[in-house]
Amino acid sequence: MTAVLAAAFFVPEAAAQRRDFVNEEEAELIREHQEIDMRIEVLTKFIERRLAALGIPGHTWSPPKKNAELWGEEPKGTKLELLYDIKRILQKAIDDIDDIASRDMTAIEGNEKTGKLFPKAVRSLSSAATRYRSIFESELAKTKAEKERGVLMDSEELCDQIIEAAAGLPAEVKEDKNKKKPDNR
Numbered sequence: 001m002t003a004v005l006a007a008a009f010f011v012p013e014a015a016a017q018r019r020d021f022v023n024e025e026e027a028e029l030i031r032e033h034q035e036i037d038m039r040i041e042v043l044t045k046f047i048e049r050r051l052a053a054l055g056i057p058g059h060t061w062s063p064p065k066k067n068a069e070l071w072g073e074e075p076k077g078t079k080l081e082l083l084y085d086i087k088r089i090l091q092k093a094i095d096d097i098d099d100i101a102s103r104d105m106t107a108i109e110g111n112e113k114t115g116k117l118f119p120k121a122v123r124s125l126s127s128a129a130t131r132y133r134s135i136f137e138s139e140l141a142k143t144k145a146e147k148e149r150g151v152l153m154d155s156e157e158l159c160d161q162i163i164e165a166a167a168g169l170p171a172e173v174k175e176d177k178n179k180k181k182p183d184n185r
Helices: 002-018 024-032 036-054 079-102 117-142 146-167
Strands: none
Touching: 024 036, 036 079, 036 117, 079 117, 079 146, 117 146
């Protein structure tokens, strides 16, 4: 009897784990965007698509007018499945940044930790995570289903990790566009 109850409890989570958290077109966009700043931008748009599909206020997604086919079908699934997809996409963004940080010497040009793209990507993800955290917090207050609450809390924790990591970046140096370039006389 206990085994049957345990199996019934874990089946939805196991099914959610087997589910592809991005569609084939989105997977292709990930493969195409090797520069970390563009990859993070694409991943955050995937999250926005799922928030829009759930009808959760605060998302910034609007279907593109051009090249809509590049994104594939709008995400479908239950609330739990789409929330779990969001969590997995956040984790993928973290993993992609961690991967570059751990293999800095072999990263493509610009993706190195000291390159221009890496800090830009981390700051971009942190900005999105700050916004997502308040969305997840709001949804958590409205959600009664324990599994959905668990996924939302996990996603909030991932956002906290991202925000904390970004706080450790050196201050952003803004280039003065009005500054004259030195003469090479």
